Amino acid sequence: MALSRRGLRRLSRAVRWAVLVLFSIALSFPFYWMLITTFKRTTDLYNLKNNPFLFAERPTLEHLRLLFGETLFLRWLINTTLAGALVVLITLVLALPAAYALARLTGRWGERLGIGIFLTYLVPPTLLFIPLSRVVASLGLQDTIWSIVVVYPSFTIPFSTWLLMGFFKSIPPELEDAAMVDGLTRFQAFARLVVPISLSGILTVVIFTFTLVTQEFVYALTFISSAAHQTVGVGVPIYLVRGDVYYWGSLMAACVIASLPIGFLYNLFLDRFIAGFTFGSVK
Amino acid sequence: MSRSRQRWLGPVMLLPAIVYVLALVGVPFILAFFYAVGDVKVGSTAYHFVGLQNFRSVLENPTFRRALRNSFVFTIISQALVMVGGNILALTLKDAFRGRRLFRFLILLPWVAPVSIGSIGWKWILDSLYSVINWVLVSLHLVKPLDVPMWLGQPTLAMISVILVHTWHVLPFTTVILLAGWTSIPRDIPEAAAVDGAGYFRTLFQITLPMLLPIINVALLFGVIFTFTDMTVIYILTRGGPYDTTQVLPSLAFFTGILGSDLAEGAAISLFLVPLLGVVAWLMLRTAHRAEVT
Numbered sequence: 001m002a003l004s005r006r007g008l009r010r011l012s013r014a015v016r017w018a019v020l021v022l023f024s025i026a027l028s029f030p031f032y033w034m035l036i037t038t039f040k041r042t043t044d045l046y047n048l049k050n051n052p053f054l055f056a057e058r059p060t061l062e063h064l065r066l067l068f069g070e071t072l073f074l075r076w077l078i079n080t081t082l083a084g085a086l087v088v089l090i091t092l093v094l095a096l097p098a099a100y101a102l103a104r105l106t107g108r109w110g111e112r113l114g115i116g117i118f119l120t121y122l123v124p125p126t127l128l129f130i131p132l133s134r135v136v137a138s139l140g141l142q143d144t145i146w147s148i149v150v151v152y153p154s155f156t157i158p159f160s161t162w163l164l165m166g167f168f169k170s171i172p173p174e175l176e177d178a179a180m181v182d183g184l185t186r187f188q189a190f191a192r193l194v195v196p197i198s199l200s201g202i203l204t205v206v207i208f209t210f211t212l213v214t215q216e217f218v219y220a221l222t223f224i225s226s227a228a229h230q231t232v233g234v235g236v237p238i239y240l241v242r243g244d245v246y247y248w249g250s251l252m253a254a255c256v257i258a259s260l261p262i263g264f265l266y267n268l269f270l271d272r273f274i275a276g277f278t279f280g281s282v283k
Numbered sequence: 284m285s286r287s288r289q290r291w292l293g294p295v296m297l298l299p300a301i302v303y304v305l306a307l308v309g310v311p312f313i314l315a316f317f318y319a320v321g322d323v324k325v326g327s328t329a330y331h332f333v334g335l336q337n338f339r340s341v342l343e344n345p346t347f348r349r350a351l352r353n354s355f356v357f358t359i360i361s362q363a364l365v366m367v368g369g370n371i372l373a374l375t376l377k378d379a380f381r382g383r384r385l386f387r388f389l390i391l392l393p394w395v396a397p398v399s400i401g402s403i404g405w406k407w408i409l410d411s412l413y414s415v416i417n418w419v420l421v422s423l424h425l426v427k428p429l430d431v432p433m434w435l436g437q438p439t440l441a442m443i444s445v446i447l448v449h450t451w452h453v454l455p456f457t458t459v460i461l462l463a464g465w466t467s468i469p470r471d472i473p474e475a476a477a478v479d480g481a482g483y484f485r486t487l488f489q490i491t492l493p494m495l496l497p498i499i500n501v502a503l504l505f506g507v508i509f510t511f512t513d514m515t516v517i518y519i520l521t522r523g524g525p526y527d528t529t530q531v532l533p534s535l536a537f538f539t540g541i542l543g544s545d546l547a548e549g550a551a552i553s554l555f556l557v558p559l560l561g562v563v564a565w566l567m568l569r570t571a572h573r574a575e576v577t
Contacts, residue, residue: 120309128308
């Protein structure tokens with residue numbers, strides 16, 4: 001019983017939708033679950049007789065009130081934003097010239113060096129955290145937000161340099177040549193011409209760096225020991241738990257607020273990050 | 284004069300970034316070796332060379348041996364699942380259709396949301412009393428209300444849980460990398476093979492997959508690094524428990540070196556990550572070199 005061509009196409013479309021729906025439910029379910037938990041009354045959450053997928057009692061904003069009114073959540077959001085902004089700044093100041101040098105000024109060995117810098121991105125925090133905890137302590141930065149402001153660029157610079165290098169290579173070199181004929185120095189051509197037209201590449205690096213700051217867990221957990229100095233990524237899972245008591249409603253509310261906006265932002269720039277990860281070997 | 288200034292400009296623009304990264308990656312990397320052959324403790328500046336003693340005591344520790352084995356189990360199983368799932372998903376997402384962007388966003392969430400936040404979400408889903416999974420199992424009469432699975436409290440189930448949650452986290456990353464590979468294959472090549480009489484699976488295994496191999500390599504290498512060296516999921520879900528049965532090398536290094544204040548032994552444990560990292564870096568260089576040549 002052979003299927004007709006049209007029947008086959010219909011079947012393959014049905015299979016695709018089934019696979020997609022199944023996977024997206026499985027992958028996004030925890031976020032749906034955070035969302036529904038956020039608005040449920042505590043008595044509803046902890047009553048095993050209620051269907052957990054539905055609201056047995058009226059929805060409530062109590063968990064959100066508790067989260068913003070009586071926990072350090074807002075403080076963590078501010079800490080994360082502040083650290084993120086500073087890390088972005090340090091990263092751009094160092095990665096922009098380095099990427100330009102690798103793309104234009106250092107020739108063949110620059111390419112090798114670029115790959116070398118990229119490889120340092122692979123050295124994981126879990127290999128370095130023990131010695132770094134001492135370095136941080138000897139700099140007098142332990143238990144402050146400055147510890148991560150100083151350390152995070154060590155993994156944001158390599159990837160950002162790599163991304164920007166690819167970006168600069170796609171700009172025709174004649175642009176700077178012409179400007180230099182007109183009397184600008186090479187550095188002026190870089191600062192006044194190349195950087196302004198690379199705005200979208202820079203924006204990619206800003207988003208990428210910022211998401212890395214919010215996602216990092218190990219260093220923040222290691223260097224910062226008081227709750228008030230934490231970032232969102234450590235504060236929420238570690239310090240919102242009092243003793244052994246989990247305030248699941250507020251905890252899940254914090255999760256929703258800390259994850260969805262970042263997810264949305266990252267999604268917008270996805271294709272650029274992928275080009276970086278795949279060494280530009282696919283377009 | 285301007286020529287010689289030109290020659291200096293490259294290194295001068297490059298140097299600050301290199302110094303910064305070397306100071307915070309290179310120096311601690313060397314320090315890790317230095318610590319592992321010494322007797323460093325928190326709160327003391329004394330240092331004596333002790334040779335391989337830390338490694339010996341680590342290797343004699345049954346918890347370490349368990350963690351070493353767990354690290355490989357954790358990495359191999361979750362990467363196998365990720366590779367199969369990632370390719371299936373990339374295949375279904377590669378052609379344009381209505382709603383593709385929405386699906387991509389939903390599928391991507393576990394990767395882009397902070398992993399510690401996603402893990403605490405799972406901790407609630409796998410809760411010993413209020414697990415929604417158990418509620419479903421009970422209402423389908425698959426398990427008895429008083430005998431529900433303790434997802435994070437029983438060693439085997441806990442290991443399965445952390446592997447699956449980590450798989451959940453890495454799968455989107457692998458999917459989008461593979462998706463980039465699948466969409467880069469020109470449509471006419473598989474079509475030409477089909478016209479020449481090759482069946483679906485023959486085309487898949489003899490034409491499409493070999494073309495995808497470099498990108499599969501890249502996805503796998505990153506996946507291995509992100510899995511073998513991570514402790515976040517395990518730290519949040521089980522803290523390595525119950526009874527250290529879900530410890531992996533990075534989490535054990537953290538508990539020993541940071542919480543247990545034994546810097547030397549912690550450093551020795553984390554150095555066991557290096558051989559695998561070396562292999563991955565070497566393979567990555569080969570892949571990058573090939574991409575550069577073609």
